[in-house]
Amino acid sequence: MNQSKPKILLIYTGGTIGMIRDFKSGVLKAFDFKTLLDKIPELQLLDCNIETVSFKEPIDSSNMNPRYWVQIAEVIKKSYDAFDGFVVLHGSDTMSYTASALSFMLENLAKPVVFTGSQLPIGDLRTDAKENLITSVQVASLQKDNKPIIKEVCLYFEYKLYRGNRTTKMNAEHFEAFASPNYNELAISGVHLKVNKKYLFNPDIEKPLQVHKNLDNNIALIKLFPGITKSVIQSVFETSDLKAVILETYGAGNCTTEPWFINLLEERISGGVHIINITQCLGGSVMMGHYETSIGLKKIGVISGKDITTEAAITKAMYLLGQNISKENFKSTYEMSLRGEMT
Structure with missing residues (x-):
């Protein structure tokens, strides 16, 4: 493995993006994320190295709760020094809640944590999963002078990168499912990937990452x-x-x-x-x-x-x-x- 390339960890929690349709029965079923590069060979064209990890039992995002937020945070903490960026694959229904929670839990974050998902399964002909995943990995691997450009928890969906804790799910049917009503997009993906640097969060990266696991849901x-x-x-x-x-x-x-x-x-x-x-x-x-x-x-x-x-x-x-x-x-x-x- 070429260690000079950014290393990105994909964390699969569950959701539509990790499903594939059995075309005989029409039933959706989860696929083994270890075979991700076989399902999306385009990922190999990106200038980064990708590793994957998955929840032992992936969940529908409707079942998301603080216990799982802690689990995601622990994966990031454990892998923080070994990777340059993280992409969290998540069901869209509660993605804004999880992205918001992780933004508070990960204090002094100096690397990108990009949440993404899809409206259609990865194996569907018209799926939005491939573009969302490919661009999320690309965003997570963006560097300048060997340091990440993005240093916050964000959410990528349908050609737009948002600050995670500024998002809300707007539509259950359209590919453009999310919006950030009170804050500009961090990046827009078109022919070129345009990063709006003046809107990026700049943490105190001199301080070490702190992971806060105590959440009170009363x-x-x-x-x-x-x-x-x-x-x-x-x-x-x-x-x-x-x-x-x-x-x-x-x-x-x-x-x-x-x-x-x-x-x-x-x-x-x-x-x-x-x-x-x-x-x-x-x-x-x-x-x-x-x-x-x-x-x-x-x-x-x-x-x-x-x-x-x-x-x-x-x-x-x-x-x-x-x-x-x-x-x-x-x-x-x-x-x-x-x-x-x-x-």
Whole structure:
């Protein structure tokens, strides 16, 4: 093996990209990823060396949970010094959650971790799997002066590379399944692979990689809607061991001004539950106090999620709760951009 070439590790967790169709029965089945180069010989044309590792029992991404996030992080940590980049093959349904979680778990990351998947199985005639995989490997192997150009967790799908914790799945049928509503693409793949270097994350690479495995998922997500009742919200807040609530509000962070609602939130904040305000809108940011309907939230100490996605809001809360920091530090830290997840 030519050691002068970048070494890329493919990590297969499961999902459509790792399936192949039995054309007699029409049934999808997983193929052995050790034979990947046989299935996609084009990968051998890339100027890098590729090795593969797979979950012992690959999962549908609908079954993804923090335990598997830790498993992915451990694979990266174990192989970190031996490889120049990592490509994680993942089902698309929860890919933005996993990419967001890994961005927080991998502190001082100085190498690319590229998530990708597909809408159609790798063996289908019209599959998007080959292009997504080939370009993801190419992105992960990009170097300048023998050092990686990308130094963050990202997501590649349908000709676009995004910051992982800025993405959300937009479409269950189109090949262009993901979007990054509040942040520019990191790269666009066309005739040439154009990297938008000014948008790349630049970590403190002088510090060694830290892998954070303590995630606390004692959180809830409440999406407001006109007519939501006190009993519904109260039932969520009465969940045992609840530590944080992500509140999806209207527009720029607005909500009902009914006294029962504000009083209930204030009571729970006083009891130690962190409440994070994010917008239901696809694009834009929470600006508490900008409108009268959000002044009350600001006064009682609700945390501003600014322009964070729901996926990043949830995983950031899990990560910070796992750090076991004080209530005051939780609010100030949450409102800071840690991995480029908010503006």
